Amino acid sequence: MGLKKALLAGVAGLAMTASAQAQYSNDGITIGVLTDMSGVYADVGGQGSVVAAQMALEDFGDFNGKPVNLVSADHQNKADIGANIARQWADTDGVDAIFDILNSAVGLAVQQVATEKNIVSMNSGAATTALTNEQCSPNGVHYVYDTYALATGTGGAMVKEGGDSWFFIVADYAFGHALEADTSNAVKNAGGEILGSVRAPLSNQDFSSFLLQAQASGAKVIGLANAGGDTVNSIKQAQEFGIVAAGQSLAGLLIFLTDIHALGLETTAGLTITTGWYWDLNDETRAFSERFAERHNGVKPTMVQAGVYSSVMNYLKAAQDAGTDDGKKVVDQLQTMEINDVFAQGGKIREDGLHFHDMYLAQIKSPEESKGPWDYYNIVSTIPAAEAYQALEDVRCPTLNN
């Protein structure tokens, strides 16, 4: 057999294997972790999300006999950069699904690109309900939490405990406004009243002025409709100005494990929060977190990072069962599955793309209760999915109504 023939045979053989797997474009699956690697949310997702995705790939093993490729990038919290990366990934790198996507503005932009390119956007980090409402998509899944769930969880619980008058300190951009609106509704529905609010510029260092205004309002609860560094600074300074000691309570509406770590328990003890997941829920979550910490400087995973692990696993299962990497078909397949893993029990992906799963109401431990670093939450109660999330009838998703 001459060289030419051998080459031809080789090409023919390759062509045959290629046609045998034609339903997976680019010969297999590639996933992308798009996150904030260096900004205010980098500790919530960031490199930890990449670690979580790697763990999922190892646990899943080969996909139809081939390893799954993983790419990652930093969207710098800018919607245009995030959308460009997503587009490039879809066009030239053969990425089939994008994960994490912390930051609501980036999340909305990337979900749009995913729809255009018919890949999947599995959102763990962004909070806005617009992802499953006005801007919902047959290619999008909203996995860990949304502003509605955070607001009803914490808002409802605080009113029940007697915190029936509220004053908000709001981060002055879309996310803060949405969180304020959702929480106001939750508080009013539970029988509470809103005394006022003040809008603070984003990335503010000093919250004492706003805190004094909240104090002067006489409200029983000061709702912090902000996130990341802004929340950390407001809580730290509220403690310093003796606001909690004087009888007002703080409600942190979006608080991550890493925020508590940064603040220390002396400052945060007693705070009520809503979370989608906690590392110390059961043996399975503890074992997972142990493995994660070994690879990530001893840091326990946040709910976003655990969400990335679970969403990667379930995406791969769905793509395998559907026998395709066609974005819409994989999401359709996901909607038929029940999610039972380290992240959620009995979770369901609804028609609007929301991962409908139980949430948890937690209270931050006092320094005496805590057994050491990362032992921070007392899980007070489980909030059933039906109470935590918007009912499907109320969802304002245009594609659902046809």
Place this chain on the structure above:
Amino acid sequence: MIEFLGVPLPLFMGQLLIGLINGSFYAVLSLGLALIFGLLNIVNFAHGALYMVGAFVAYLLLQFIGIGYWPALILAPVIVAGLGMLIERFLLRPLHDLDHLYGLLLTFGLALVLEGTFRHFYGVSGMPYSIPDSLAGAQRLMVPTWLTGEDPVFMMALPNYRAWVIVASLIVCTATWILIERTKLGALMRAATEKPDLVRAFGVNVPALITLTYGLGVGLAAFAGVLAAPIYSVNPIMGSNIIIVVFAIVVIGGLGSIGGAIVSGFLLGVIEGITKVFYPEASNVVIFVVMAIVLIVRPAGLFGKGA
């Protein structure tokens, strides 16, 4: 309750006081910046990063050697000043005869390197640093009777630590002003920048003086960083949040004017505090609005000597 311009008086007084506290940070930072610009003609873009390093040195001293707040208040500025002097000697001096733009670019790059390094090791969420026990607690401040003619009304809880911030910053600002304007060393520093040749002819080591001045300015930034550590979160981007505002304050005070930087630091803190009561959304731009107005009316700044 007595009101002032539609705002309850206790709330208004409280905001004034908070403005003064924030002004203390602005004053110490802009003082260092003005010192470096006025005497060395370097636009020190690394100032915010060195403020951050000051806070981190305090944190690291506590974490690894167990050195608490009070020694750190002296040690951290000294360590950072040492770092600053190395920067001046080996990085800035070679650029001394070139256009100012080169110094600006170098310090800007340096700020990015410092922030990136700390971000790599410590993330962005920040590190906890507690208020020293001796300054824990707060005072209940009342609105005095002579102001309202009524019984004293509760105004605000003033944390002891914040009161200390005002005192410490006043002491440091005054001491620095005296050092520059009233002592032999200060006179030499000023002379070395105006007429370096003449000063050298008197047998003074001019390059050493310049290095010392840069170290002093940078040490002030680190001092502000240690002061800030217990109340703001110690994180790698804390400097870039504040540095732009501080630059605006130096411009308002008059580039290079030591006294101007101190006075406008406190003044702008108060203006910002009042804005937070009446129109909080504008509180992050009000300083730049003032800067624009000052530049139109008095291009050399409030206390500038003219170009």
